[in-house]
Amino acid sequence: MRKTTAVISLGIIIAILIATALLIHPFGHPPSQMDDYIIENTQSETGANNAVTSVVFDYRGFDTLGEATILFTAVTGVVMLFRRKRQPTDV
Amino acid sequence: MTGTIFNIPFLAVAALVGIALYIIISQRNLIKLVMGITILESGVNLFLITLGYRAAGIAPIYTNAPEGVMVLPVPQALTLTSIVIGVATTALMLSMIMLTYRHTGDIDSEKSRRMKG
Amino acid sequence: MSKIVRTISNLLILFILTFGLYVIMHGHLTPGGGFQGGAVFASGIALLIVAFGSYNIQKKLKEHHFSILESSGAMIFIGLAFGGIATVFFYNFLVGSPLFGHIPPPGSNPGDIWTAGIIPLMNIAVGLKVIAGLSVIVLVMALASSKIEIEE
């Protein structure tokens, strides 16, 4: 029973994936209204030659803050998991 | 449907994601489960990066840039974010598996499982 | 690890760390940035851990050193973002100022390091954070796994 459900759902998902791959825009010709603005204005607005870095730290800097936070969270989590077990008294 | 033949990168994405989901559903070994998630992540990252490719484009960096159209910068930034997130998730999952192994001596999801129902 | 590995990694480590710092510093001009450079740098530290053993490394580089470094990097990053709050959070307030404030000529150019405002500073902050974060993950997991071996 469980196996059948798994197989059916996997089949549906693979069908969806292939449909996506066939329906999506032709490879190499994406729409680019937002990115064209960035490519044109990165030098005058941020002064960075590297458009990717200007996206990472300026246009979408908040995402990067979140990303740095995720790394911080994971490090905190890993250190927390492997913390030394001390006696409760000397916390 | 024109240009289907050029959509091979997207089909590769579909293959990667499909394989990954198969692994996630079928495998009982926890390490293999994490591998499945990592492959899924690679598939999605590949998807994002292929979205941004423009035919015959150059990297969107003006330092000593040759003439030509530039590929889209935003998908590259998104992929960078996604990769770092993937590293973070994988690290945490593997740590949990290490500790589970210490407790139960097994990394089989059925045998190390305590809670049911 | 064997003596050969240790000697070679002693040789290589300098180049890896330098390259990591280069990638961090030139993030706004060439491919790379804080995350990529930080990862390169941290891979150097991972090489040290593999070559010399986590036990020997943690005598010199304690986990809490990395934690402090990571928190500081994060604080600098969010501090730079707060720096623009007179206008808007994350506003690039250094463009036009003497510090990293040059505007490059439009189009292809040879690259001037004093450009891009807060971006190079953020690259450094993120670089510190990633170096510390990835190193501490590798170090802690290596220590934990060697402990398992000792117990059994």
Added chain:
Amino acid sequence: MHTLVAHSAILIIAIPLLAAFLTPLISRVSKKARDILVIATLVFVEFLVIILAKDIYLNGIHIYTLGASSPSLTIPEHYMVPVRIILEVDAMSIFMGIISATVSLAATIYSISFMKEETGGDRFYTLLLLLVVGMLGLEFTGDMFNMFVFLEILSISGAALAAFRTRFADALEGGFKYIVISAVGALVILFAIGIFYSQYNLLNIAALAQAMQYTMLDKIALALLAMAFTMKLAGVPMHMWAPDTYSVAPAGTTPMIYIASQACLYGLFRTCFTLYGVTLNTATIGWIVIIIGVLSMFVGVTMAVHQSDVKRLMAYHAISQSGYMLLGVGVGLAVLGNPEALASYGREAMSGGIFHIINNALYKGLLFLTAEALFFRLGTRDLNKMGGMCRNMKYTSIFFIIGALAISGIPPFNGFTSKLMIYESVYRFNPILSVIAMLVSIITLASFTKAFQAAFTGPALPQYKDVKEVPKPMLIGMGILTIIIIFFSLFPGLIVNSIVNPATDALINQATYINAVMGGL
């Protein structure tokens, strides 16, 4: 004050984030200073949320464009699409924000005394603050990819917190299940974001909603998003992780992880109502949401009845209660394209569902806290091993009674008000659904009567003779939630009119949300 309001949306996210980065440094100096910092931060966040809420109810949607030369400059000059990340806080977002901030504050105060008995407190508080950041960021952002990033912050910190008591193998199992579900769900969401990006080259929710063509690819993206969010909010049939994770999470974190799953419920509503809105074939999607809701209600409660672990029991009830919200809002979604039905009962049903979110957050939070109080004193979660605790733990048993009565929908408690709104309006949509909802409510009452009887009444067991009441901070944490529940029970009309109905209208009026960013272009 004016400046504070103008920047409040970002400060609500950035201040706890700053505090989270600061906590490891401060706690090297003093543990006391760390506790004060954490509590002060959350109090300040609560204050900011309240002043922002006031501003939103007076002046409408709050917009904050990050990194632009002015917060209201959503679209660059002489251009037609937003490029930067925009925080867009409307009445629905701030409604969820109020829930998150309040419950987190109570749960954190509750956790203080718990952490005196455990190691690793520094990391615990850091993760707690990051969980708050994740929830608030997810609720306030107006950008799809940013939403994904905050979803990951929420998931990773939640998973680490669930696995906090590493000395128990099941804590690790609960945390691991949570992170696997979250990782897969988040990647599915990222895939959907990629589909949007490939069609419209946009990431902003409002801009996407305006550009939405409802093509085949959009339908696929909707299916993926709905699946991922349902997985994260523990809707049946993807609920298996919830009892395992909720039952092992330490101290005050269970309510917080639960509220985090409610934030994913917000994500689902935002997708269905704002991103797709009327372009959607709403009747079909509405029915899917209703069916998931009814299944969650029914499966959750039937699984809960025979549980002997008190936190597992509550976790299954949590799944069941989420069903009510899905049912209420699903009815609203099903009639979204039909203005007459929407006005006559759809809006009422949605208000009931949304009101149920906050009611449920309060009493479910309270119940999780009382369960953890029992575990704190008795060292067991097994109901069969408890008994007679109402003598030793008077206040806890009173809190438990209030929570249990509220969750079972007994008048005059707040759970009754929202459930009544759902019954009435759903009855006019489809009587059978309403009857099922009432039936589930009765089983809930039965289940909680059994739990109360097992834990609190009966003869005092000899091994628990010396059990004392829980420490003060725990009582304060539970007390805050109880006072709010009583307030909500006394003035339901006031609450519905002042915060619930604006939230409902914010979901229904897609155009207002779009215009706030696109400026009526």
